[in-house]
Amino acid sequence: MLRRTALTGPATHLPGRKRRRPHVWAACLTMASVLAGCSGTGSTISTAVEDSSSAIATARLALHLESSGKLTRAATSTALDDSLKELETSRKTVLELSPATEMERQAVQEALGVLDHCAASLTDARDAAASNDGGPTLPDGERELAAAADRLSALGTKDGGK
Amino acid sequence: MKRGHALTPVPAVPGRLLDAQLHLLDRQVIDNDGVPVTTVDDLELSGPALETELAPGTAAPVLTALLTGPVLGTRIFGGRPPSSRLIRIPWADVSEVGVVLKLGVSGEHLDAGWVERWIRDKIIARIPGGRHDPR
């Protein structure tokens, strides 16, 4: 469902709505205690999480500077495009994983879920920066990115925190 | 190596003594306008061919021309291209031997410059501004 949202464009109902699936988080908690983070899947996921955190942080900084009037529209949109490209590259590395065990499969699914949310938030943020009328506004974009960053850091610490 | 008699000393000659490998090979050749022509890839010597019996009174080999041509591969891996593939610059055209070899003639009519002339006439001169002097 998340993936469809990301592909069809900005979902204006996103801000403020938290997507929590408690049963998945509990499963991940048990998974994290077993996965020491040294499996191939684990390290790919943690690298992807690191790169995505960097991309989201870049986008947050860019949006923050744009709202303070310190960046031009062209520079902001380029920065956001680059961040989105990096996020999509990380997402692709996780997508291409072939998990061997059920636990790894769930870890990959969880990671993909978070990364999809990040991609959606980034796309919203880019649209927020690109246009001033209709669509998401800059504060909306910043809020979404903050939520995405939180989910990423939660995923990062869960995966054994590399 | 012991010989029957000592080698005769080099006769004193007017002019300079040059080492072909050190002073001539791979040196830049510049024409009388100061425009580079090529590098020296090989030397042509007159005189009897290799491995022929020398009749007494045969004249000593004389440097007759500088040679340039597709020698990069052969200089590195060995062998030499046939003489027909090498382009001659007659030694008579050389006016000065120093850090570079200066010719007394213009490079415009030398065979050695044909690639440069071809590229100039067919490619560079056809691009606008090709003959413009930048100074």
Add this chain to the structure above:
Amino acid sequence: MKRLLGVALGVLTAIGGFVDIGDLVTNAVVGSRFGLSLVWVVGVGVLGICLFANMSGRVAAASGRATFEVIRERLGPRAGLANLSASFLINLMTVTAEIGGVALALQLASSVHYLLWIPVAALAVWLVVWRVKFSIMENVTGLLGLTLIVFAVALFLLKPDWGNLAGQALAPAVPAEETAPTYWYYAIALFGAAMTPYEVFFFSSGAVEEGWSIKDLVQSRINVLVGFPLGGLLSVAIAGCAAVVLLPAGIAVTSLSQVILPVAEGAGKVGLAFVLVGLVAATFGAALETTLSSGYTLAQFFGWSWGKFRRPAQAARFHLAMIICLFIGLAVLVTGVDPVLVTEYSVVFSAIALPLTYLPILIVANDPQYMGQHVNGRPVNVLAMVYLVIILAASLAAIPLMIVTGAGS
């Protein structure tokens, strides 16, 4: 007064022309991941390039010949060809990276996609190489490149904790999130970015272009000994900005847009305008220099007529070679390969090729037949030998480290 202006112009051009896309990207990546703990490498690299640029300028002024012309004569075709291949291929990679850098900088300024700027950039580089006089080209790009001083200005305006920064720089240590092999890999990359091989070829050929003689040696020495270190300080400022803004935010630099964010934060839109001008000027200037270096290395090795002081019709193969190089760079870039990735690889490969490119200069600078009385003095030779050891160590360690660290990831 006129002489003073001439000296000032030389120094300013050297400062503005020092930074290229390799310095920009590598210093920003290092600052964002390692803070200032690798600044000492910039110092070592700057000293090295001062040493060898000075030597190659002296070779050109004393003998009237550019370095590569002498390399083939001195070392023979086998060693000369090895040198040529390494230098030329690295140069070609750098040309590609610089043109990509110009396109990326123009995208930042205009939001037109960088792929559309690539043919424009390549064409512009060719036009300047074709028509513009050498000294005008150098002076304009060098002076415009001075706007990159905004990195230092922004660093001050960001009001960082200077004690902390100084501590990182003077007591280098591998940060907790990074490993020692990655640290040393980026040390080599930074070293290669500071001691770019093309700089030396360009410097010596440029000396011949501008007709330097012995009496210009003093000017050349001032340009190098004042201009290059100040340019090195600019590189450190780029790393500093990244260390102060990007490192705490957890941002690892992977694109050019991240490099300018600290400047915008510190100096606002005005600073942004300056840095964009500086980016375009520095990358464009470097693109010109590397393109010309490709032409110089080929023409000087094969004995062709070369030089921007000649009409293109009188240096036909020289100009054709440069056109072909620009085409190759253009072709590589339009495949969509990331120019920042090309840059990161080009600096490491530059470091690998350094021994091949610098050893011949040292040999020639010691040859009395070319240099006359201006051969290297004993202290210069000692320092150069030390540097040869450093260069060799860096070159040998580069590939293993690249494999172990996965090219720094």
